[in-house]
Amino acid sequence: MSDPQPLKSTDIISSGVKPTGILHYGNYFGAIRQYIELQDAGEAFYFIVDYHALTMTPPPAELRANTFRIAVDFLALGLDPDKASLFVQSDVPEVTELAWIFSNCLAAGDLERGVSYKDAKQRGQTPNAGLLNYPILQAADILIYRGSVVPVGKDQSQNIEIATRIANRFNHRYSADEPYFVPPRGWILEDVAVVPGLDGQKMSKSYDNTIAIFEEPEVLRKKVMSIPTASTPLAEPMDPDNDHVFGLISLVGDDETVASIRESYLKGGFGFKRAKETLIELLEGYFGEARERRKELMANPEVVRDVMAAGAEKARARATETMRDVRELVGLDWRNA
Secondary structure, three states: OOOOOOOOOOOEEEEEEOOOOOOEHHHHHHHHHHHHHHOOOOEEEEEEOHHHHHHHOOOHHHHHHHHHHHHHHHHHOOOOOOOEEEEEHHHOOHHHHHHHHHHOOOOHHHHHOOHHHHHHHHOOOOOOHHHHOHHHHHHHHHHOOOOOEEEEOHHHHHHHHHHHHHHHHHHHHHOOOOOOOOOOEEEEOOOOOOOEOOOOOEOOHHHOOOOEOOOOHHHHHHHHHOOOOOOOOOOOOOOHHHOHHHHHHHHHOOHHHHHHHHHHHHHOOOOHHHHHHHHHHHHHHHOHHHHHHHHHHHHOHHHHHHHHHHHHHHHHHHHHHHHHHHHHHHOOOHHHO
């Protein structure tokens, strides 16, 4: 990971994940692994952004299931609720109040230039107002917990810029002498792995080329064995640098294993079938412990609910403090007139 400024002891880490489907290897190596590493670096708030998911108008039952599944997966993958607060966005309804206040600190044109909104229009869609206002709600997500560092991919950098702009405008308008919000900075995940999908493109639900982190064994085998490879004869050397199978092996194998497999590729006589069998074994092993933890959590859903409730309680306490101050700063405390 790279960041223009090192983390300070006073930094608060804040980031959310949208419950729009099943987590895959691209999600893990692209962001989740970094979230979990950062929980040791400072106070962290991680939340499942179900309000944001509403821009896609999912069926209610699907939204509920996906939200719970993401919570289970985060805990199984190593998020420690004693180190980081994990909760559901809508369990802190104050965030929507702050978003409304922030909406008056930003010009409408700033939102119309938003990447997601423009992309939807260019694809011929009629984006809803929720998608238009997405960056404002995201700014409220970050700032209501006084977040100062936001781990994001490059595609989210514009939204961090908008959050920074909102914080600065709020401070200029309501707390110029002593700025209330710390303008957040993005912890841009520039050096994370680009995970190849089943077809060699970047792994993404949009391309329907993903492997779920907790894929069932028979489905995992079927997907891996379907990965297209070069038509190199068995006895001849294979090119590891242009092979999707090896690309995945290099993510989940330790240095010694990856170096040994690379040597086998270059020497010849290894074959793509054997490479795929090796990949299946490595994938099963990499998330083996997490898979067992997930089984335990799924068998004890009340544990997950208790963790999420505790995270929401801590988050809401922080949000309540922020909104008390914000209401006073903007004049929504009429009883004190």
